[in-house]
């Protein structure tokens with residue numbers, strides 16, 4: 243489906259991550275984890291880029307994307323959008339989705355790779371799916387955790403959701419896990435990892451590392467390792 247959408251709201255999530263909400267047209271349906279193409283004029287030329295829909299299909303009033311503001315051309319054009327501006331949207335696309343197919347899942351993600359996971363978690367909550375979820379989420383610092391408050395609120399109200407943060411450049415006071423996600427961390431933090439379907443999403447290097455750890459080190463079968471690359475980081 244291709245349509246013009248109007249910016250409804252923008253929300254600064256961290257110092258360099260912003261969500262942009264558009265009016266959701268009637269009849270636009272999607273699955274948690276799918277992406278859309280956002281098209282706009284950048285430097286006088288029309289350009290399109292992929293963005294995962296960070297809202298959940300259960301949120302009827304808006305479609306949300308969440309973008310790391312890289313200072314590059316496309317990011318600057320998105321960052322300049324104001325309420326009432328219009329963009330072109332095409333989609334949804336993609337099969338990195340979760341809508342209750344598995345009883346236990348293990349999303350492994352870093353930084354902006356949280357966007358499909360946020361959609362999946364909100365969907366699980368709103369649909370009361372009862373899915374057993376352990377999320378391992380890596381960021382450079384505590385301030386970089388995208389959707390931090392919402393993840394905490396969902397964790398508190400859902401006994402079947404565990405959110406484990408790991409910080410790669412901790413400063414004083416951080417009491418949680420530190421360093422990048424690795425095989426040892428997964429074994430210790432998620433002893434039943436083999437019973438889960440993992441969802442890996444983020445910058446290509448991180449995704450490649452994670453898939454290698456899951457497949458080669460932890461010997462998870464390929465059908466239990468789903469992944470999506472966010473190129474450009």
Ligand SMILES: Cc1cc2nc3c(=O)[nH]c(=O)nc-3n(C[C@H](O)[C@H](O)[C@H](O)COP(=O)(O)OP(=O)(O)OC[C@H]3O[C@@H](n4cnc5c(N)ncnc54)[C@H](O)[C@@H]3O)c2cc1C
Pocket residue numbers: 277291292293294295307308309310312313314315316317318336354357358470471472473474475
């Ligand atoms: C399925 C899918 C889902 C995605 N979902 C998301 C999402 O939810 N959120 C998100 O933030 N991203 C997402 N992405 C990535 C997104 O599409 C962009 O590629 C990414 O955000 C980089 O955009 P940019 O604004 O930096 O791009 P551009 O301005 O087009 O730059 C692209 C690349 O060109 C180079 N470049 C451009 N300008 C400069 C410059 N001045 N100096 C040096 N190098 C430069 C850099 O390597 C840069 O990364 C997704 C990608 C895919 C494939």
